[in-house]
Amino acid sequence: MRKAIAIAVLVLLAACGPQLGPLERGETGRVVRAYAGDTLELDSGLRVFLAEMDAPRGEDAYAAQAQGELEALALHREVLLAYGGARRWVPRPREGQTEVPDEAAIAHVFVKSEGGRWFWLQHEMVSRGAAFVRPRHDNHARSAELIALEAQARQAERGLWGRREYSALSARAAAAQAIAADISCLRGAAPYRIVDAEVADARVFDRRASLRLQGAPAETPFSVVVFGESFARWDGPALASLTGARIRVRGPLGVFRDEPQLCLDHSSQLEVLPVGQSR
CATH class of the missing domain: 2.40.50.140 (Nucleic acid-binding proteins)
Structure with missing residues (x-):
């Protein structure tokens, strides 16, 4: 009986969707591309910067692994965006530039797994040591939670925290x-x-x-x-x-x-x- 009740509760939670807490619900979509370890592109064409965190990129140590983690967690999956601060990044035109890139979302991302469970992408990336916390004055709603997770990952030397470059x-x-x-x-x-x-x-x-x-x-x-x-x-x-x-x-x-x-x-x-x- 208890087992049946527990299963029912889990099913109900999954049906209710992700637990956003103080964040405001945003757009939905499917991830078609991951850039580095902190940027996604949705099937709508919207580019999404993961709020309150950053990841190695380019030639930085652990950049390839960070992108690999992001792809494994989010690529081709349904996601929900949620906001706790500034919602958009608007690029400034460069000198001589005739076309300005489209604006990008700055959001917390919740991913629906194959089993129907929703998880907070920033939580997973920081917990695995695939990203570090980067709060800003206009985006810091959940930085305290992320910093605590980062401290655990650093203590365990998970991911990038096992590299001398990130000490x-x-x-x-x-x-x-x-x-x-x-x-x-x-x-x-x-x-x-x-x-x-x-x-x-x-x-x-x-x-x-x-x-x-x-x-x-x-x-x-x-x-x-x-x-x-x-x-x-x-x-x-x-x-x-x-x-x-x-x-x-x-x-x-x-x-x-x-x-x-x-x-x-x-x-x-x-x-x-x-x-x-x-x-």
Whole structure:
């Protein structure tokens, strides 16, 4: 009897469709193509960027495996899009360009398996270590859940987390990579990295904050910075209180006035780590 009831409950849940939580229901379709490990194309022609995560691409280490995981999970399957923030990415026309590419959706994706079970694609990609979490100020509705999943995958060294290239950087290594990139952190090409370090000095000003991290060379001090609209809408831990705290931050590396830095766009990009935790 209990077994029959359990089966009935499972069937009912499957019939009810995916559990969206706070997300808003969007379009449906069938996946006809996967680009890298974080982009899909539906049979309608709509391109879909997977919200709140990113994956290796191009010549990056683990890029082929990430795309393989995405294809295995979603290709030729029915999906439902759901939204928790900005819904569309609109490309800017390049100089001399006569045709502008179509806009793309930025969505959470729920996939219907062959057995009729719905699963959250971002959950699977991050859990397998095939993608990393990348929240933004206009898309962070489920980043806390994804960051917790990412921490488990990192601890188990699953997927990309078993590769040296994706280890969390020290302040010294982050400073070196920022200088090598030699680009503004506001540029799309800026390298996106995770850094674990202790805050040597936290300073908050009228319109910006700077967290200088321990471990970088004295001649190239490395800081985590928050400025502009990101500073104005900050809703995370009090930045001025972080001196001496060990933090994990994720964001683009850049250089400003010859000083290397990592820029934060939203408070979900900063974690205050328990004493002794550094993975």
